Amino acid sequence: MTPERAELAGPEPRAISITEALAxxxxxxxxxVGVRSAGxxxxxxxxxxxxxARSASCSFxxxxxxxxIGEGTLDLVSFDDDFILLSMRGEFRRDLNYVIAGEGWxxxxxxxxxxxxxxxxxxxxxxxxxxxxxxxHQPEGVADEEWIEGxxxxxxxxxxxxxxxxxxxxxxxxVRLDDRVRRLANGSDDFLLQNWxxxxxxxxxxxQLLGTDYQGDLRRVHLEAKCIELICMMSDVLSxxxxxxxxxxxxxxxxxxxxxxxxxxxxxxxxxxSVEQLAREVGLNRNxxxxxxxxxxxxxxxxxCAESRLQAAWEMLCxxxxxxxxxxxxxxxxxxxxxxxxxxxxxxxxxxxxxxxxSVSDT
Numbered sequence: 001m002t003p004e005r006a007e008l009a010g011p012e013p014r015a016i017s018i019t020e021a022l023a024x025x026x027x028x029x030x031x032x033v034g035v036r037s038a039g040x041x042x043x044x045x046x047x048x049x050x051x052x053a054r055s056a057s058c059s060f061x062x063x064x065x066x067x068x069i070g071e072g073t074l075d076l077v078s079f080d081d082d083f084i085l086l087s088m089r090g091e092f093r094r095d096l097n098y099v100i101a102g103e104g105w106x107x108x109x110x111x112x113x114x115x116x117x118x119x120x121x122x123x124x125x126x127x128x129x130x131x132x133x134x135x136x137h138q139p140e141g142v143a144d145e146e147w148i149e150g151x152x153x154x155x156x157x158x159x160x161x162x163x164x165x166x167x168x169x170x171x172x173x174x175v176r177l178d179d180r181v182r183r184l185a186n187g188s189d190d191f192l193l194q195n196w197x198x199x200x201x202x203x204x205x206x207x208q209l210l211g212t213d214y215q216g217d218l219r220r221v222h223l224e225a226k227c228i229e230l231i232c233m234m235s236d237v238l239s240x241x242x243x244x245x246x247x248x249x250x251x252x253x254x255x256x257x258x259x260x261x262x263x264x265x266x267x268x269x270x271x272x273x274s275v276e277q278l279a280r281e282v283g284l285n286r287n288x289x290x291x292x293x294x295x296x297x298x299x300x301x302x303x304x305c306a307e308s309r310l311q312a313a314w315e316m317l318c319x320x321x322x323x324x325x326x327x328x329x330x331x332x333x334x335x336x337x338x339x340x341x342x343x344x345x346x347x348x349x350x351x352x353x354x355x356x357x358x359s360v361s362d363t
Contacts, residue, residue: 013097013098016028016098016099016100017103018084018100018101018105018160025074025076025086026074026076029088029096030064030065030069059076059220060075060076060077061075061077061219061220062075062219063075063076068093069092069093070090070092070093071091072088073088073089073090074086074087074088074090075223077220077224079224079227082161082162083159083160083161083165083227084159085158085159085160085223087156087157087209088155088156090153090154091152091153091154092152093150093151094151095147095149095150096147096148096150097145097146097147098146099143100138100143101143102138102141102142102143102144103138104137104138104139104162104163106135106136106137106160106161106166107135107136107138107158107159107160107161108158108161108231108234109132109133109134109135109156109159110133110157110158110198110202110230111131111133111156111157112203112311112314113130113152113154113156113315114128114129114149114154115129115130115148115149116128116146116149117146118136118144118145118147119144119146120138120142120144120191120193121143121145122142123142123191126259127263130266130308130311131197131307132197132198133196133197133199133202134195135193135234136192137191138191139191140189153315153319155206155210157210157227157230159227159231163188164185164187166185167185170228170231170232170235172185172235172238173185175236175238176239177238178238178239195297195298196297196298196299197303197307198311199233200346200348202233206230208226209227209230237298250288250292250296254284254292255292258282258284258289258292258293259296260282261281261284261289261293262297262304264278264281264282265304265308266308269309269312269331269332270312270331270332271332272301272305272332275289275301278301289301309331309332309342310331310342310343310346310347312330313328313331313339313351314347316331317351317354317355318354318355324339324351324355327339328351339351
C-alpha cells in the first residue's frame with residue numbers, strides 16, 4: 001500500500017468472503033453501513049448469520065449503487081453455488097477499499113474502464129488501468145486487498161467460478177490450454193494472474209450484458225448466456241501459444257517499471273511519448289521496454305496506444321454528444337477520415353453506427 005493510500009484508508013477494511021457472505025457485495029455498495037473516512041469508503045459489512053446461509057444463492061438485478069458511494073447499477077447473480085456474476089456500470093465518488101479472502105475461486109474479469117490495484121498478501125501488488133480481460137486464481141489462504149479509484153468510470157463484468165468448471169462445465173479441455181491454466185483446471189491451487197487486451201467480440205458481448213432490457217427470469221437467462229459467451233471468448237486467450245525465448249531477462253523491478261509504463265500510456269495515449277522517451281521516464285532501456293511490454297501484456301506499445309485511443313473513442317461516442325471530428329482529435333487522430341478507417345477496422349462498424357446504438361448485426 002502506498003503512503004498516500006495509507007493516509008486515506010482509515011479503519012481496516014472488512015474481508016469479503018465469496019463463499020459465505022456473497023451478499024456483502026450488495027451491502028457494501030448498494031446499502032452501505034459503518035464508518036466512512038474523508039478520503040475513502042471502508043465499509044463495515046453486516047450480514048446476519050441467518051442470511052449467510054442463503055448468500056450463495058442471492059441475486060440482485062439492476063441494484064442501484066448507494067448515493068453515498070456513487071452512481072450506477074450492479075448485477076450480482078449466483079447461477080449456482082460455483083458460478084457467479086458480478087457486473088457494474090457507474091462511478092464511485094471516492095476510493096473503495098476492501099479485502100477478499102482467498103478461498104480457491106477463479107475470476108474471469110472483463111472491463112472497458114476502471115483504475116484499480118490488488119495487493120496479494122505474501123505475493124505482491126499489481127495496478128491496472130483501462131480496458132483489459134484477466135484471469136485470476138486466488139488460492140486458499142491468499143487474501144488480497146483491492147482498491148477501486150473514485151471519480152473514474154467503471155464498466156466491468158467479473159465471473160467467479162470454481163476452477164474445475166473450466167473443464168467440467170465449459171469444456172475448455174477441447175482447446176490447447178496454457179500449461180498453468182490446464183493445471184488449474186485439473187485441480188492445482190497455484191496463484192495465477194494474467195492480462196490481455198479486450199477483443200471486439202468481448203466488448204460487444206459486454207455491452208449486450210450490461211445494457212440488457214430484459215426483466216425478471218428472462219434477464220437472468222440472458223445474463224447467463226452472455227457470461228457463457230464471454231467464457232468461450234476467453235478460451236481463445238487461454239489457449240496455448242507458440243512460446244519463444246525472451247531476448248532480455250526481466251527482474252521484479254523491471255516488471256514494476258513495465259506496469260508503470262503501461263499505466264502512463266493508458267493516461268497519455270492521445271499524445272503518447274516515443275519509445276525512447278518512455279524508456280527514459282520509467283528507467284528501462286529500449287530493448288527491455290519493447291520486448292518486456294510485448295511479453296508481459298501480449299501486445300506492442302503501438303498497438304496498446306491504438307487500442308486505448310479507439311476504446312476511449314467508443315466510450316465518448318456512446319456516452320457524449322461530442323461531434324465525431326472532435327472525438328477523433330481528442331483521442332489523437334489529426335484526420336477524421338483516418339479515425340473512421342481505424343475505428344471500422346477495429347469494431348466492424350463506423351463511428352456513426354456506434355453512436356446510433358451499435359446498430360450492427362451480431363452475426
